[in-house]
Amino acid sequence: MIISRQKDKEDLLRHLEGKHKVFLVGCGACATVCKSGGEEEVSQMQEWLVSTGREVTGSVVIDEACHIMRAGRDLRHNRSAVGEADALMVMTCGAGIQSISSHTEKRVIGALDSLFLGNVRRLGQYEEKCSLCGDCILNETAGICPVTNCAKGLLNGPCGGMEEGKCESDRDLDCAWMLIYERLSRQGRKGVFARVVPAKDWGHRHQPGRHKIR
Ligand code: SF4
Ligand code: SF4
Numbered sequence: 001m002i003i004s005r006q007k008d009k010e011d012l013l014r015h016l017e018g019k020h021k022v023f024l025v026g027c028g029a030c031a032t033v034c035k036s037g038g039e040e041e042v043s044q045m046q047e048w049l050v051s052t053g054r055e056v057t058g059s060v061v062i063d064e065a066c067h068i069m070r071a072g073r074d075l076r077h078n079r080s081a082v083g084e085a086d087a088l089m090v091m092t093c094g095a096g097i098q099s100i101s102s103h104t105e106k107r108v109i110g111a112l113d114s115l116f117l118g119n120v121r122r123l124g125q126y127e128e129k130c131s132l133c134g135d136c137i138l139n140e141t142a143g144i145c146p147v148t149n150c151a152k153g154l155l156n157g158p159c160g161g162m163e164e165g166k167c168e169s170d171r172d173l174d175c176a177w178m179l180i181y182e183r184l185s186r187q188g189r190k191g192v193f194a195r196v197v198p199a200k201d202w203g204h205r206h207q208p209g210r211h212k213i214r
Contacts, residue, residue, distance in 0.1 A: 025061075
């Protein structure tokens with residue numbers, strides 16, 4: 001899930017300058033779970049926009065705003081309210097914002113910051129576990145990602161800053177390599193440390209990414 005949070009209202013006001021009529025877009029997937037752009041937050045945003053003297057011409061919460069065709073369909077269903085607006089304010093991750101902007105020439109104002117691909121610990125607590133490097137080495141690191149969980153992204157064991165299992169970047173955090181070592185030990189796989197993981201081939205991380213399965 002993409003973890004997102006709302007931008008400061010001050011920042012939004014700057015982008016709203018000269019825009020008096022706004023159409024609001026939320027996302028029924030990640031932004032709803034993050035409480036940054038679901039039905040409730042869209043309604044709160046509407047109240048705030050009205051309190052600043054603006055008119056909200058309409059709103060829609062798209063099932064998954066990153067679904068480009070679905071986003072286009074939902075905007076078409078709201079054609080007249082979108083047409084009346086000076087700008088669309090989009091409360092989705094960056095992928096959703098770009099779905100919307102691909103369907104309109106109007107000014108699109110992104111209301112959220114996308115933070116990271118996150119796992120849900122429990123509602124409201126999210127943890128970054130994967131940085132989408134395109135060349136997964138979890139099979140060799142006992143299922144713990146050093147690219148993401150090690151502050152330095154080291155691939156071959158801990159740096160010299162590790163102390164009593166804690167990371168030098170933040171002593172409240174476990175050193176990722178300590179966790180990997182302990183789990184490999186429990187699995188009887190410490191031998192994995194005998195070989196050197198070559199430098200990561202970042203060429204596997206195609207940008208911009210494209211992937212077709214049919
Ligand atoms: S190695 Fe880490 S960052 Fe790369 S794909 Fe695997 S989990 Fe994600
Ligand atoms: S202490 Fe461990 S987790 Fe922290 S930067 Fe060094 S190797 Fe990475």
